[in-house]
Amino acid sequence: GENVEQHPSTLSVQEGDSAVIKCTYSDSASNYFPWYKQELGKGPQLIIDIRSNVGEKKDQRIAVTLNKTAKHFSLHITETQPEDSAVYFCAASMNNNDMRFGAGTRLTVKP
Amino acid sequence: GAGVSQSPSNKVTEKGKDVELRCDPISGHTALYWYRQSLGQGLEFLIYFQGNSAPDKSGLPSDRFSAERTGGSVSTLTIQRTQQEDSAVYLCASSLSGGRSYEQYFGPGTRLTVT
Numbered sequence: 001g002e003n004v005e006q007h008p009s010t011l012s013v014q015e016g017d018s019a020v021i022k023c024t025y026s027d028s029a030s031n032y033f034p035w036y037k038q039e040l041g042k043g044p045q046l047i048i049d050i051r052s053n054v055g056e057k058k059d060q061r062i063a064v065t066l067n068k069t070a071k072h073f074s075l076h077i078t079e080t081q082p083e084d085s086a087v088y089f090c091a092a093s094m095n096n097n098d099m100r101f102g103a104g105t106r107l108t109v110k111p
Numbered sequence: 112g113a114g115v116s117q118s119p120s121n122k123v124t125e126k127g128k129d130v131e132l133r134c135d136p137i138s139g140h141t142a143l144y145w146y147r148q149s150l151g152q153g154l155e156f157l158i159y160f161q162g163n164s165a166p167d168k169s170g171l172p173s174d175r176f177s178a179e180r181t182g183g184s185v186s187t188l189t190i191q192r193t194q195q196e197d198s199a200v201y202l203c204a205s206s207l208s209g210g211r212s213y214e215q216y217f218g219p220g221t222r223l224t225v226t
Contacts, residue, residue, distance in 0.1 A: 001169070006153075032213055043115070043202055043217030044154070089154060098167060099144070099215065103153035 002027040004092050006102025014110050019080050021105045023090035024072040030092040033066060033073050038087045038104075047088075048075070080109045113137070115218035117203050123224045124193055132188040132221045136205030143186050144215060145178055146202045154202065160186065161208055193225045 003026040013019050025033075031052040036044035050057045050064045050073065057064050061080075066073040073092075077084055087106050093099040116135045124130050136143050145157040156170040160180045171177070175193075180186040190197055200222050204215040 034214070036217075041219070043204070043219050045217065046214045049214070091154075093213075098156070098159065098169075100156060101146075101154040 002030055002092055002098065002100040004090060004100045004102045006090050006105060008105060009103065010106045010108070012108045012110060013080050015080060015082060017080055019075075019077045019084070019107055019109075021075045021088055021090070021107070022072060023074070023092075023102050024070075025092040025100075026071065027092070027094070028068075028071065029094050032093050033064070034091050034099075035062075035064060035075050036089045036091065036101075038089065040086075044089055077107075080107075082109050082111050085109045115203055115205055115216050117201075117218040117221050119221060120219065121222045121224075123226060126195060126225055127192055129189065129191045130193055130223065132190075132201050132203075132223070134186045134188070134203030134205075134218060136184065136186070136203070137216055138184075139207070140205035140216070141183065141208045142206045142215075143180055144204045144206075145186070145188050146204065147172075147199045148202055148220070149199045157188070157201075190223075193223075195225050198223055198225045 006023045034049035037047045038044040048062050061078045063076045087104045089104050090102040091099050118133045141162045143160040146154040158178045159167040175191045178188045200220040202220045204217045206215045
């Protein structure tokens with residue numbers, strides 16, 4: 001089955017700086033890669049996703065890149081703000097079946 | 112519209128007791144997932160229901176765990192003879208199957224504490 005590794009486990013940045021979180025996956029059949037943000041006491045919420053037919057996707061300050069050959073994908077947050085502080089999870093699946101999540105990255109944005 | 116709801120929000124039980132956790136998915140969502148999140152850890156897949164198909168139970172950690180989904184809607188996760196290591200937040204998510212969006216919508220979770 002799919003195995004997803006996520007790094008780093010914690011990340012602290014200064015407000016305005018960029019943050020990058022990286023994930024690798026094992027199953028070359030995976031074709032759907034979402035990123036979820038989890039705030040304290042809440043369930044995870046989708047912030048951006050990418051499918052295997054594209055290499056990059058951007059939504060305002062958030063972007064995701066995918067390297068299918070190397071089987072890794074990354075989340076990039078630019079101009080970070082304190083409200084970006086949360087736990088971020090990457091995930092991989094084939095057509096949303098059998099979704100596997102990374103262990104999470106706790107991002108802290110210091111004002 | 113209403114999101115995914117879970118009940119109870121918190122459950123404290125004694126070791127050895129059985130517990131039932133409930134999930135109400137978004138109306139019309141055919142796929143339903145259960146995950147376990149231990150303190151400070153990632154999301155551990157437990158079980159996946161898709162329509163009328165047999166559920167994918169590959170993530171259930173032991174035969175003390177079971178889940179059912181009645182009428183293709185509400186789901187119940189049952190943990191029998193609870194152990195302290197079962198203490199965690201149990202998250203339910205639902206999604207539309209097929210189509211262009213695979214987004215999973217998560218509920219707020221049930222925090223289970225086994226004493």
